[in-house]
Amino acid sequence: MKTAVIVFPGSNCDRDIAVALEAVTGTKPHMVWHGDSELPQGLGLIALPGGFSYGDYLRCGAIAARSPVVRAVVEAADKGMPVIGICNGFQVLTETGLLPGALMRNSGLNFVCRDVPLTVDNSQSIFTSAYRSGEAITIPVAHHDGNYFADAETLDRIEGEGRVAFRYAADINGSARNIAGVLNKAGNVLGMMPHPERRIEAAHGGTDGRRLFEGLLEAVA
Amino acid sequence: MKLRIIVTLKNGVLDPQGKAIQHALGGLGFEGVEDVRAGKIFELELADSTSDAAVDEMCRKLLANTVIENYRVEKL
Numbered sequence A: 001m002k003t004a005v006i007v008f009p010g011s012n013c014d015r016d017i018a019v020a021l022e023a024v025t026g027t028k029p030h031m032v033w034h035g036d037s038e039l040p041q042g043l044g045l046i047a048l049p050g051g052f053s054y055g056d057y058l059r060c061g062a063i064a065a066r067s068p069v070v071r072a073v074v075e076a077a078d079k080g081m082p083v084i085g086i087c088n089g090f091q092v093l094t095e096t097g098l099l100p101g102a103l104m105r106n107s108g109l110n111f112v113c114r115d116v117p118l119t120v121d122n123s124q125s126i127f128t129s130a131y132r133s134g135e136a137i138t139i140p141v142a143h144h145d146g147n148y149f150a151d152a153e154t155l156d157r158i159e160g161e162g163r164v165a166f167r168y169a170a171d172i173n174g175s176a177r178n179i180a181g182v183l184n185k186a187g188n189v190l191g192m193m194p195h196p197e198r199r200i201e202a203a204h205g206g207t208d209g210r211r212l213f214e215g216l217l218e219a220v221a
Numbered sequence B: 001m002k003l004r005i006i007v008t009l010k011n012g013v014l015d016p017q018g019k020a021i022q023h024a025l026g027g028l029g030f031e032g033v034e035d036v037r038a039g040k041i042f043e044l045e046l047a048d049s050t051s052d053a054a055v056d057e058m059c060r061k062l063l064a065n066t067v068i069e070n071y072r073v074e075k076l
Helices: A014-025 A067-077 A087-097 A152-160 A208-220 B014-026 B052-063
Strands: A003-007 A029-035 A046-050 A083-086 A101-106 A113-120 A136-143 A148-149 A164-169 A181-185 A191-192 B002-009 B040-045 B069-076
Touching: A003 A014, A003 A067, A014 A046, A014 A208, A046 A067, A067 A083, A067 A087, A083 A087, A087 A101, A087 A191, A136 A208, A148 A181, A164 A191, A191 B052, B002 B052, B040 B052, B052 B069
Parallel strands: A003 A029, A003 A046, A046 A083, A083 A191
Antiparallel strands: A101 A148, A113 A136, A113 A164, A164 A181, A181 A191, B002 B040, B002 B069
């Protein structure tokens, strides 16, 4: 499967996700610079990596969401292209409007950087098919602005539509209903604060993250 | 023309930074600080021909995230 990683000024997990995607797909991803206005042809997945795009100026992900390449990503997503946004990538996806809600400063105001237990809420999506619904997994987080917010009506709607992919097993950042990862309505776009690409080898302490990419490869291949 | 755009968090959206500032003011000995909400101010210098509709679009498309924030525009 051909994949692309979008690289912004200030991205810092672009190489981690590239290593994870190559390990799982056997093919090096295309690294696409933020100023490009066209995506490579024949992609099976676009990844928006973690980091601090544009120095988090204005709001986390706000400037990246208006960059030329992200306009192309939004167009591709609207046509059904699988897109995953991790950490800053999740913030970018909410800023584009592809995903509902917003990510605010952690309620405890601290940068949280540690392994966290998650629960898989929905194992029916292309991103979560390798997990079982309700399964407990462990994936690291590293963020300052991961406090998921949406109004009650939106939260009820996304829960009702099975669009919560992952929840924190316990509150770590104040997120509404402990939401850690959200799908779009069509199910081809996932945003999540935890970093599955940092959990792909036994040396990372486990491979719970690798299963996301393996399941995705199987689901879309 | 010069405009000032004030972006504030919507009511009901928790503001952890505002809370931290409130506690810090309490820590400095100021009593009766019942709430603090942090926001942002932008000062824009625009061509006189810029329409109100364009300014509104600037706010909605970039300066404010209307999921969590309100904005208001003041002419300077």
